[in-house]
Amino acid sequence: xxxxxxxxxxxxxxxxxxxxxxxxxxxxxxxxxxxxxxxxxxxxxxxxxxxxxxxxxxxxxxxxxxxxxxxxxxxxxxxxxxxxxxxxxxxxxxxxxxxxxxxxxxxxxxxxxxxxxxxxxxxxxxxxxxxxxxxxxxxxxxxxxxxxxxxxxxxxxxxxxxxxxxxxxxxxxxxxxxxxxxxxxxxxxxxxxxxxxxxxxxxxxxxxxxxxxxxxxxxxxxxxxxxxxxxxxxxxxxxxxxxxxxxxxxxxxxxxxxxxxxxxxxxxxxxxxxxxxxxxxxxxx
Numbered sequence: 026x027x028x029x030x031x032x033x034x035x036x037x038x039x040x041x042x043x044x045x046x047x048x049x050x051x052x053x054x055x056x057x058x059x060x061x062x063x064x065x066x067x068x069x070x071x072x073x074x075x076x077x078x079x080x081x082x083x084x085x086x087x088x089x090x091x092x093x094x095x096x097x098x099x100x101x102x103x104x105x106x107x108x109x110x111x112x113x114x115x116x117x118x119x120x121x122x123x124x125x126x127x128x129x130x131x132x133x134x135x136x137x138x139x140x141x142x143x144x145x146x147x148x149x150x151x152x153x154x155x156x157x158x159x160x161x162x163x164x165x166x167x168x169x170x171x172x173x174x175x176x177x178x179x180x181x182x183x184x185x186x187x188x189x190x191x192x193x194x195x196x197x198x199x200x201x202x203x204x205x206x207x208x209x210x211x212x213x214x215x216x217x218x219x220x221x222x223x224x225x226x227x228x229x230x231x232x233x234x235x236x237x238x239x240x241x242x243x244x245x246x247x248x249x250x251x252x253x254x255x256x257x258x259x260x261x262x263x264x265x266x267x268x269x270x271x272x273x274x275x276x277x278x279x280x281x282x283x284x285x286x287x288x289x290x291x292x293x294x295x296x297x298x299x300x301x302x303x304x305x306x307x308x309x310x
Contacts, residue, residue: 026123028056028185029100033092034110035063038072039156040234045076047114054119056106059099061092089204090197097196105191108183113159113232114138115168121228122185132187134222135215137179138229141167147225148173152232159232168230176225177278178271180212183231193218200256206249209261213253216268221280223269251304259297267293 030048034041048058060080062070073080081095093107104126108114118138125136141164143151150167153159194214201207212223254260265271267284284290 026104026119026126027054027102028104028106028119028122029102029188030056030058031061031093031096031100031105031107032058032110033061033063033089033096034069035086035092036065036067036069037110038067038069040111041069042072043113043156043159044108044110045078047112051114051116052119053117054123056119057100057102059096061096063087063092086203088202090199090202090207093197094199097191100188100191103188104185105188106183106185107197108231109233111234112140112183113161113164114183115230115232116165118229118231121226125224125226125229126185129222132190133218133220134224135179135184135186135212135220136222136229137181137184137225138231139173139176139225139227140181140233141230142233142235144235146233146235147176148227148230153234155234159234164232168228171227171230173227175227175277176275177223177281178265178269178275179223179225180265180269181208186215190215190218190220201249201252204249206253206261209264210249210253210256212269213257213264221282223281224277254297254301255304258301259294260300263293263297 032044048056058078060073060078062073062080062082063086064084065071065082070082079099081099083092083095097105122136126134139148140146141148141150141152143154148171152164152167194211197207198210198214201210250260257264267290268281270281
């Protein structure tokens with residue numbers, strides 16, 4: 026099972042090298058790595074060239090969604106995986122992913138890796154706060170013994186979908202550039218195409234340093250929550266709660282069912298509709 030792996034990056038060369046190291050040393054198949062280099066003046070463009078990786082390039086930072094759009098033009102494999110450039114993949118991650126895909130036996134799924142981090146994440150475990158003090162052995166040892174269950178309500182990278190599904194929803198929406206709100210928007214588009222398997226595969230672990238790019242002072246975030254609300258009539262929190270069923274027990278128990286009508290659902294949808302009409306009248310991009 027070979028994947029096309031989309032990796033947008035913006036002057037994060039040390040994290041990028043760490044990601045590439047993990048994909049090179051911990052993968053079992055010959056995946057197609059496709060980078061989009063924003064700027065690249067920190068040496069990342071030269072690094073990607075020297076490693077003979079496939080890439081697209083923009084002189085300036087064009088944003089996450091546009092970066093993915095450019096890189097996706099080079100996709101050739103049946104499955105598309107998107108990852109951040111500040112992640113480290115565990116050993117045999119693609120074996121775990123292949124086994125899961127084989128069990129599903131259809132194209133309508135969204136599978137993600139389990140994010141391990143020193144801060145809030147699916148799995149909290151401190152292996153370092155930056156590339157400078159990241160303890161690879163500690164992370165590898167943890168992956169061997171951790172028995173966390175598979176989770177439902179998955180909606181964050183790294184995630185994989187079938188190429189046909191990726192093309193059907195046209196990947197990430199450009200109106201969410203530079204990226205805030207793009208993950209729930211992508212999942213909502215999949216939901217509208219009848220995807221009901223949103224699953225985090227716990228054995229497929231990545232260590233995530235978290236928001237390395239968005240913490241840069243020259244990166245201005247978009248108003249993703251408002252964009253989502255105006256597009257769908259409710260905000261990402263409502264989508265996660267009632268569609269992805271993110272409340273309560275998160276252990277995966279099968280495909281997600283349709284939203285359940287209740288008193289709290291009614292109250293929340295009214296609140297969302299009021300916000301929708303308020304922003305529709307008052308919000309300027």
